[in-house]
Amino acid sequence: LENIGSRSLVLLDEIGAGTDPGEGSAIAQALLEYILEKESVAVVTTHYQRLKLFSHNADRVQNASVDFNPKTLQPSYGLTIGLPGRSNALTVASNLNIPKQIIGRARQLLNPEDQKVDSLLADIYEHREIAVKANKQQENIRQQLETQKSELQMRLDRIDEEKRNILLAGRKQVEKELESIRSEISKIRRQLKQSELHNQVLGDAEKKVGGLEMKPVLLPKDRKSYDDITSPNDIRLGDQVYIARLRTKGVIVKLQNGEAEIQIGRLRIKSLIDELQLKKNTGEDNSNTKNTTVNVSIESPGMELHLRGQRIEDGLEKLDDYLTKAVIAELPWVRIIHGKGTGQMREAVRQALKAHSEVKSFRTGEQGEGGDGVTVAVLE
Structure with missing residues (x-):
């Protein structure tokens, strides 16, 4: 003991058990205090209530117990950290068929404080057992929910896949019908070119054409x-x-x-x-x-094209027609008014200008020209 230090491991089994319990437990507590002063690591087994209370109140000391089944008289090999072990002597004696009179008298002779501690430990272990069961039930419920979640996700994935397949099949059907219509149109054109229409067909066509509104x-x-x-x-x-x-x-x-x-x-x-x-x-x-x-020569389309509020596809189509007319009219430059907004129309316009063969260069409008809401394009 004089040579132990912070790197020492001390193992003590049933310390102070070979003498008077009062003196033995006192010696055992004094020894544990000495080991704490030396900062050694110790593993100690005991049945003394004094040492259980000491461990509960002292720093750097922790109770632990090995679970025991009093009915089978066998350890369950479960280690519980933080709780001292219960004394099962009277329970084991009862299971060994010792007369109840003797066991009853023994209970009367027990220290009232020891009985109180043992009763408290019994309540703690009972609540612990309830908590363990509840935790196990919650874990089972969690696993069931995880399983259900996985199954639902798989069903959603299957639904998405079926939806994609349906859309793909519908698209293929539409493409097939369009191809059939194109083929029929080509056939009619060939027939119109190779033969004269029947008078009745012409009459029907004239009636249909007569019902259309002609635009100037x-x-x-x-x-x-x-x-x-x-x-x-x-x-x-x-x-x-x-x-x-x-x-x-x-x-x-x-x-x-x-x-x-x-x-x-x-x-x-x-x-x-x-x-x-x-x-x-x-x-x-x-x-x-x-x-x-x-x-x-063509009438000038004007020096400005307004695209604000237009859809990008419609705006680009108008831009292409406008640039063609502007080039034919030999305009030196044009102003494209696309507005600021999210910037999508501005980016689309500038990409189109960059790709156009008749656009020499382009720039952002100056402060007096509309700033970022305007792009000025110089034509070839």
């Missing part, structure tokens, strides 16, 4: 020299055509997949063939029209 179209002075309806097979390279949406004319320089590339002065644009009107044949020799350019 502004035409140039020489509009009468262009056919109203253009078939893709009527268009040839070098033909002069009228572009209704631009209200101007140009020369076909390229044909591909139902689209035409048209030379308008120094500008080239693309358009669907269905949007073009073909110049009527006046008997003139057009053999050299493939190398012909048309000098045209």
Whole structure:
């Protein structure tokens, strides 16, 4: 004992048990106090109530007990930290069939304080057992809820997958129907070209057309020299055509997949063939029209384009038409008024300007021009 220190481990089993319990427990407590002063680590087993109380009140000392089943007289090998062990001597004696008279007398001879402590320990262990069972039930409920949550998540995932499959199937069905409609339209066009319509069909068509409201179209002075309806097979390279949406004319320089590339002065644009009107044949020799350019003029679309409040897709379509007209009208620069807002329209406009072949440069509007709500584009 004189050599123990902070790096020592002291093991004591049933300390002071071989002598008078009063003196033995006193010696045991004094020894524990000495070990604490030396800051050694000690593991001590005892049945003394004095040492249980000492451990409860002293710093750096903690009670612990090994669970014991008084019915089977076997330890359960469960270690409980923080609670002292109960004395089971009278319970074990009763299970060993010792006469009840003797056990009753023994209880009368016990120290009242020891009986009180033992009764308190019995209550503590009972409540502990209830708490352990309640905790176990809560753990079982938690696991059940986790299982249900996982099952619900799996069901939601399956529903999402079925929803995606339904949408995909619907999209495929729509695409199939559209393809069928396109095929039918192509078939009708071929039939219209190869044969004359029956009088009844013409009559029905005239009735349907008569019920439509015709919108007025502004035409140039020489509009009468262009056919109203253009078939893709009527268009040839070098033909002069009228572009209704631009209200101007140009020369076909390229044909591909139902689209035409048209030379308008120094500008080239693309358009669907269905949007073009073909110049009527006046008997003139057009053999050299493939190398012909048309000098045209168009009414100025104005120096500003207002896109505030527009959807991005609609705004970009208007911007493209506006730039085409501005280039044909030979405007040096234009102002695109898109507003500030979230900045999405501004970003879309500037991306379109960056990709446009006839835009030389662009910049943010100055303080007097509208600032971030305006983009000024310089044209080639």
